[in-house]
Amino acid sequence: MTTSRIDDLHVIVPAGGAGTRLWPLSRAGSPKFLHDLTGSGRSLLQATVDRLAPLSAGVVVVTGERHADAVRAQLPGLAADDVLAEPSPRDSMAAIGLAAAVLAQRHGDPVVGSFAADQVVDAGPGFAEAVRQGVVAARSGHLVTVGIAATGPSTAFGYVRSGELLGLPDAPDARRAAGFTEKPDAHTAAEYLATGEYRWNAGIFLVRAEVLLGHLERLLPQLHGGLREIAAAWDTPRRAEVLDRVWPGLQRIAIDHAVAEPVAAEGGVAVVPGDFAWDDVGDFASLAGLLPAGADDVRVLGARDDVLVVDAQRPLVAASSGRLVAVLGVADLVVVDTPDALLVTTRAHAQGVKAVVDAVRAVGRDDLL
């Protein structure tokens, strides 16, 4: 095991997604990855780069044009060229494929590793070891995913099923991926875990750039051609012209459906175990679990001094408006206080916040989304 830099690894950080279930904290104009959701002092994006920069030869971030300035401001150590701005959202295959094609153009055929900007990960030796074994398996030609050791039968994540060991000397835990699943129901999730073969699919991919682009060329040749054309122009004066012409026509598709699932069916996907704490902070119940617990299991994101709890167990209060927030007599409350919008719900309804966002849109308050 080593935590030293891996010279042929280039990291891609897709920074997208509105974090709808974290409204009103996360907004389209100020999405989840730009926020410090753990009280660490670093945004999820910054923490992602902090975690990966020491392990790799470099990091590029792919984000929407509207967030590019905010991303650059949060990451002053990144070269301007290492923030790739998408003119419009084209889903994860275009984002990651563009970055892989640009990195192939710049560096030949490195291993690229894609790590989403909006996850919370324990950056300890377990993480570094998963990356190290993943890179070894990627060098051998596999599309590699990291299977997170499940802490329970979550219905919020998809699962990856592990097959036989690949027998790679430097990646002794790497196995063939027998397939991916969608988010299961609770019963199915428990069955998965009982087999010992299933782990959470964190959406992390490690793969040689040309292996990824080769799969794409075979499976979605038009998307591949468009991304190659843009990448060829990226570091030239023609970037804007080619982007304007080609990008709008690119297919919208997730990398899972575009490549990971079909290649897994062909036996080309590997899974390495990720034995580290991981969370995608998908909703406020998840967020509560990431914050330190005070007396009465009070969880506060923001200024603890701005929160008063009287006879109320396990509240989560996100206080970012500077006002005093007082909670009396209700258990499991979630109070998210921002300068222009307030949400009050309970942990049990955390997944339902999407319905509130729909209601906000329905009443025409897009200014709050």
Place this chain on the structure above:
Amino acid sequence: MTTSRIDDLHVIVPAGGAGTRLWPLSRAGSPKFLHDLTGSGRSLLQATVDRLAPLSAGVVVVTGERHADAVRAQLPGLAADDVLAEPSPRDSMAAIGLAAAVLAQRHGDPVVGSFAADQVVDAGPGFAEAVRQGVVAARSGHLVTVGIAATGPSTAFGYVRSGELLGLPDAPDARRAAGFTEKPDAHTAAEYLATGEYRWNAGIFLVRAEVLLGHLERLLPQLHGGLREIAAAWDTPRRAEVLDRVWPGLQRIAIDHAVAEPVAAEGGVAVVPGDFAWDDVGDFASLAGLLPAGADDVRVLGARDDVLVVDAQRPLVAASSGRLVAVLGVADLVVVDTPDALLVTTRAHAQGVKAVVDAVRAVGRDDLL
């Protein structure tokens, strides 16, 4: 029955009390009576004066010095001399006694009627008739209270017990008051109502000024002497000097304990029935009942458009910060959103808001009280 003006009735409106259980809506610096708590467009104080001015020869308001400007601003129709400013709080006997002594000085021996500034009353014919019969009974020398027809066995109010009819031709429903009770427990309250003899004590008093002052002279001669001395100087250049010297030494006592209870024991108190809707808006559960019900029994004080309710029954939202308030999946929530403080609780905990105010004080945030 008549609703015409009663020429010998002068109304006293004590405007005091912080409305602690309505925090953070009601504050020491901006108390309950200055707020429109029913969405009527008029503050409780304004509605009180609106209700009583047409029935009487005049209205005076007694309030603390710090609120005098706000009271005058809300009541531009009142003469400056009809807002009596107390240098410091000395409880209800001093407030009402001062006003009665000033009115006696100005008008001889009128009937004075004291109606608190922070109650919500249906100003219909039932109210006018109670006042009319009360004035008749007051003219005959009684200290008269209005017994409100109870709508249920409330534990939030004291009760007044009615005795035999007084037999006054123009006040056929006036009875001797057999006594007052403190706030009872629920069982006792139910027993009260079963007898048919008990009504809610709304703290309304009607009495000839000299009858009230005579009782006071007999029961608390020092307080009486002080109030007479101040009243004699009130409409002279010596007011400030006498107030400064005498007011600080006045006894702090409620009119109930000072006069109403001892005089009731002597048989000198009458009760007239008040068959009209009445509420003292003592807490948020009470406030919710006064607001119009929308779909899902949503009650909003403030801008209805600023409130979004998804899958949440019977919420009360007081929205005065201009922000959007979204409530998801919790029943009976109370959300009170002000520019510098937010309270989240449920109707069942409405009486417990005082504990929150204590906690706010304990953490040194007196700026929010």
